[in-house]
Amino acid sequence: MTGFQEPPFKKVKNENGFSSDVSNDGQQCFKSNNGYIMKNNIQNGGPYSKQCAGTIGLEKSGATQNAGHMKKILKQRHSLPIFPARQKLLEELKKNDCVIVIGETGSGKTTQIPQYIHEERWDRKGTICITQPRRVAALSIAKRVAEEMNTNLGALVGYSVRFEESVSSATKLKYVTDGMLLREAISDPLLSKYSWIILDEAHERTVSTDVLFGIVKAAQSNRNCPDKDPLKVIIMSATMDVDHFSNYFNNAPVLYLEGRQHPIEMFYAKQKQDDYVLSTMSTVFQIHKESPAQHDILVFLTGQEEIDSVAHSIRQVAKDLSLAEFPKLRVHPLYAALPSHQQLDVFRETAPGERKVIISTNIAETSITIPGIKYVVDSGRVKIRSFNPSSGFDVLKVKKISQAQAWQRTGRAGREAAGYCYRGYTQEEFRAMALNPVPEILRSNLASVILQLLAVGVKNILNFDFIDKPSPDSVREAVEQLSVIGAIIASSDNLELTPAGRRMAQFPLEPRYAKAILCGPEHGCTDEVLTIVAVLASETIFVNPSGKKELAIRARQKFHSVEGDHITMLKIFRAFKSSKENKMWCHENFLNYRNLSYAVEVRRQLVQICQRCNIPVLSCQQNLEPVRRCLTAGLFTSVAELQIDGKYLTLSSKQECSIHPASVLFGGKPAYVLFTDLVHTGKAYMHINSIVDADWLYEVAPEYFRTRHIKKVCSAVGS
DNA sequence: GAGCACTGC
CATH class of the missing domain: 3.40.50.300 (P-loop containing nucleotide triphosphate hydrolases)
Structure with a gap:
């Protein structure tokens, strides 16, 4: 293959390297109304050098060896860009309830600031909590900081992420995922365990961090009274939007750390x-x-x-x-x-x-x-x-x-x-x-967010102090979704969580999946619904290598169910368990071992939540119709009806759609298809589907379907 | 008969 033109590139040389290049291109890194720059003049010595966190056997080394090691670590800590700014930073933290810290990766802000606070013993009245958008980050940073502080992980320094936690009563520095802290807020909206909350990587603006902005701000203001301990807040970000953050937090001061990077x-x-x-x-x-x-x-x-x-x-x-x-x-x-x-x-x-x-x-x-x-x-x-x-x-x-x-x-x-x-x-x-x-948050389905906020106790969602307010349309759509599945009762200007909604909020799932689980006991098939929901919550369990697609489909043929993809996934999960969660078995059947194992873990957590909420976990064994009924109870707003011309229209909004070619139902023409997702890629495709009965729809949501016409067409399979 | 980025609880 030839015919590549010489790529027409122009070189933009910059002697000063990356960070000044950033400002040259008009980023706002060094412009802020109330910020100033903390300079440092240390040029050499990498903060994390080539040593990986956790590779140094602290516990195993002798006392002298350990002393030498700690000396080395201290030297590394002192060479970080943040170190010369330590004193100034502490002064600002002392003076202000909320401070915004800007610094590039490698400045040391995430590992050092919590330690500085601890060194001053400003954490006497409560733990320092540092959030991260990703689990691996929370975990590996906690490991590194424990090492720097010469303690075992889970003692003074700990972490808490889904499925995995290492904390104790002695823990003062706790690294968590943002979603984890959000979940904690449901049982403790004032976040009273913590004296400091540090929201790191704020520029990434994950949904969880965005919601935490509002919750932390409210907690801080509600704890600002004589009978409560105050809450200090630090927002840490790599770049930009500094004034946006500062304005939101009542003009909090902005501190800049100059990182250093290769050009x-x-x-x-x-x-x-x-x-x-x-x-x-x-x-x-x-x-x-x-x-x-x-x-x-x-x-x-x-x-x-x-x-x-x-x-x-x-x-x-x-x-x-x-x-x-x-x-x-x-x-x-x-x-x-x-x-x-x-x-x-x-x-x-x-x-x-x-x-x-x-x-x-x-x-x-x-x-x-x-x-x-x-x-x-x-x-x-x-x-x-x-x-x-x-x-x-x-x-x-x-x-x-x-x-x-x-x-x-x-x-x-x-x-x-x-x-x-x-x-x-x-x-x-x-x-x-x-x-x-x-x-x-501006491009997401807000159903989960609103359910969570209500569970945290936020009464007026429309006036919730979002740093960026979602559009009224998306709020309205989410409120509608939560209403029809019975999670909330919406009056003109008030949203009330129902008892069922309160239970749904306990599950780390989309509300519609939680609703399907709640219907389990009625049909005696919670066991199966939990499995399907756990698989849906995981990444795809299928492996389709580009050249071997046919082979993969043939290998998985034996799991196919005429009832649809959900039951097919259930059969695969059961077979995976029978194989004793065997990796080779997955490989032979073109299934993704990592994602199936993840589903096993999710399922285990969901079972625990069921037990906590007194939801009996029963199995319906071989008759799987009740399972599809439960799914319908959660997903009835995602059903399409076959038309005379062979096309499908969704019952919710009369949108034209087709069965995705990857579905086991592809090629057939069932009268009613329950889909998990509608994927718009040129055309709208129903993604993971099951055959349902029109009568079930009236059973699970009579109110909803009273106003929506169901023709009760006959299935065209075999016609 | 088309083709699902990423993260998190």
């Missing part, structure tokens, strides 16, 4: 590229021809299919004899649905005379860090799923990334040494991109 040389497209996939590929080969072996490339593209096809093309082109003189190319796709062993492949060190090219989704933006990347090639695109309140369903689209994401991607190169970033868009296009990604 990255930037290249922009000279002119607009109309095919980002093609221009990305030609850039890869341009780099490949010009740079020495072992200089690895990280490429950002959008989705699984695109990545598999580009990986294939690059391998093909690399076979071209004209490239024989260049290093051997090792191409690795990287996305979340990939089986673990293939994900781990990207960490394999590059051999002499070789180069690895990793072609990734945005998973490599934050979640997976690959060492040794010299080049980043950024297509400037991302695939995102967003909620459309007027249809009530999600849409999946390829979009342009924001400037913040572009910098995030750029920073994945040159983490150990100077690096290069090739952007597949012009500098003008870059400037025209949005500064920040749209916060997740």
Whole structure:
């Protein structure tokens, strides 16, 4: 394959490296109404150097060895960009109830600030809680800090993430996921265990962090009285939107930490590229021809299919004899649905005379860090799923990334040494991109959020102090969804949680799934519903390698159920359990071991919650019709009806849709299809489906279906 | 007869 034009790049050289480049391009890093910059002049010595957290056997080493080790750690701590700012920082923390700290990754803010507070003994009256958007981060940072403080994990320093916790009564520094703290707020809205709450990575604006902003702000104000201990709050962020945060927290002061990073040389497209996939590929080969072996490339593209096809093309082109003189190319796709062993492949060190090219989704933006990347090639695109309140369903689209994401991607190169970033868009296009990604809460289905807020005790949702208010449409849609499943009673200006709604809020699930579980006892099949819901809550359990799709489908044929995908998933889960959760068995059947194991864990947690809520967990054994009835009780707003012309229309909004080709029901024409998701990709597809009976609909939601016409058409199977 | 980014409880 030939025909790649020389990619038209223009070089934007910057002697000062990455961070000043950031400000050159108009980011607001160093502009704020009430902020100032804390400079430091330490140039050498990496904060985390090459030593991995947890690899140093503290407990095993002798006293002298330990003393030497602690000395080394102290030296490392003192070389962090944050260290010279320690005194100033503490003064500000003392003076103010809320402080905003800005610092890039590597500044040391996440590991050091909690320790500084502890060193002052400002945590006497309560624990310091630090939130993270990701579990691995909470876990590994806690490990690192425990090591720095020379204590065992779970003693002075602990962590708490879903399925895993290591804390004790002695714990003063507690690293948690943001979702975990949100869940804690349900039983304790004042968050009274904590004297400090630090919301880290606030710029990521996860739904949980956004909701916590409001809850923490309210808790702080409600604890500001003589009979309660005050709550101190720190917001930590990597970049931008500083004034937005500061305004929200009553003009809290902003402290800037100057991080230090290896320089990255930037290249922009000279002119607009109309095919980002093609221009990305030609850039890869341009780099490949010009740079020495072992200089690895990280490429950002959008989705699984695109990545598999580009990986294939690059391998093909690399076979071209004209490239024989260049290093051997090792191409690795990287996305979340990939089986673990293939994900781990990207960490394999590059051999002499070789180069690895990793072609990734945005998973490599934050979640997976690959060492040794010299080049980043950024297509400037991302695939995102967003909620459309007027249809009530999600849409999946390829979009342009924001400037913040572009910098995030750029920073994945040159983490150990100077690096290069090739952007597949012009500098003008870059400037025209949005500064920040749209916060997740503005493009999500709010049903879970509203249920949680009500469970926390927030009375007036419409006036809840969101840092960015969701649109009235999406609030209305969520309120409607919660009402029809009986989780809330909505009057003109008030929302009231029903007893069932209170129980639903106990489950870490979408409310409609929790509702299906609550219907279990009535039909004696909670056991089966829990299994299906646990699988739905996990990533896909199917593995479809690009070349072996037919083989995979044939291998799984034996699990297929005429009742639909939900029952098929139940059968697979049961078979997985019978195999004693065997990895080989999964491999032979083209099933994802990691995700099935995750479902086992989710299910275990759901069983515990059922026990706590006195929900009996009974099994219906072989007759699985009751299971589909329970699913209908939770998902009856997602049902489509067969029309005379063979098409389907949703009963909720009369939207035209089709059965997804990956569904076991594909090819048949059942009269009523219950679907889990409606995926809009050019056309609307019903994703994970079951056959249901029209009569069940009236049974589970008479109110809802009184106003919605059901024709009771006959199934066209076999016609 | 099309093709699901990522994270979290």
